[in-house]
Amino acid sequence: MENEALRTMMNHRSIRKYKEEKLEEEKIEKIVKAGRQAPFVSQMCSVIMEKDDENIPFEAPVLFTICVDIHKLKKIMDDRDWKVVTNDLTLLLFGIQDAAYLAQNMVIAAESMGLGTCYLGSPVRTAKNLKEKYELPDKVFPLVQLVVGYPAEDPPLRPRYPLDFLLFEEEYPDFSDEEVEAAMEKMDHGFLDEDYYRKLDAMISLKGAEEDDFTYEDYSWTEHISRKWGQWYEDLESQKEILGACGFHICEDED
């Protein structure tokens, strides 16, 4: 029952160091075709590719930007004399799924061929810059970026929640403090074992604090996510504005 697809997925690590080696056209095509074959709602997505640009993160040879795309849907419906009436929020909730399923197939395709990948989540916040850079039309939202290349590092597997903190049968449970803490411990120990945050020098600083009791000896995943979601992106208006600039009006219908 073990097979290469399972092994590829179980062996996933994000790769942040790449060889200079270029990525063959043939492999790029296989990656995108595997992405394209993912299940879809209405193929509401597009992929922009950049190659061999020195600004690609981690000096990877290829950078994909995976977008939610309602522009193509509109083009097709125009051709049939139809108008999209679905509200932008519902379109977004389905379109993100189209984009994400495609993106994840691309990850697995690349890794199955011995390549490394790393998602970049930044587009959710920097979409306006990408819109300008790639001349994205209205109703195209860049959801996530993906670098792909030949790996120049071989990091250990990173931890995940215990299975009983992820999968629930029949109904959602009430967690005991012990269950929550067991999940936290597994995550924190796993990242500390690798010295993950020190290697990335990724400690998030405490806003307005003069002192920080944490060092890379004890700073790990649960502290990291607490500092992130406990300090970042408080302002709802800015996120609405980013979506709005890409043509997604999720709070009021567009006039």
Add this chain to the structure above:
Amino acid sequence: MENEALRTMMNHRSIRKYKEEKLEEEKIEKIVKAGRQAPFVSQMCSVIMEKDDENIPFEAPVLFTICVDIHKLKKIMDDRDWKVVTNDLTLLLFGIQDAAYLAQNMVIAAESMGLGTCYLGSPVRTAKNLKEKYELPDKVFPLVQLVVGYPAEDPPLRPRYPLDFLLFEEEYPDFSDEEVEAAMEKMDHGFLDEDYYRKLDAMISLKGAEEDDFTYEDYSWTEHISRKWGQWYEDLESQKEILGACGFHICEDED
């Protein structure tokens, strides 16, 4: 360069007929563990499983409901004396990615073991019912459902957009009418070749029309998506309300 992972993905078809055969615990565990190993932003997702219930669509043996989950994040941050300050919209844009990457790994894991799968997109609109059914706490949004089982049909591959209507280099193109129509034709012919909509009896009727010029002889994908996004889910308020009922306040900060 061909390998089993690529073949699994390239061979994907949604399966809507299942054998009575139950799904072994061992396979279920492999599927969820493969899902768990997907890349993540902050593991903001959970999976609810139902087994051997006669109400599962297509009489499949297992139904997974994959949820965006900020409840667990809050529990962990509570334990560390932190409070989530990030706005719900940004959380949702990242959390949907966590849920979707996990879901797509589950699809590939299942299919790599010879199982069939089919996503059900309905939770985006029926989330409130699922919240009640599974006793989901506040800040858990059921994004998508997935049935898995032993396939009792072997349909052909379904069409996808031409590669040059999906992948763009350096910048987003201006489509010519010919390019749009080539994409439409590929989709429509592909589904007509299988007699897809007739077999599913899935024609969407025209609202308020007394006559419909289409029959299953010519009704295909672009007409289907036009009738869907040209007639359904116009009301933005109802989608906001569904998210709000699950604890995601994406237009105004919660008081």
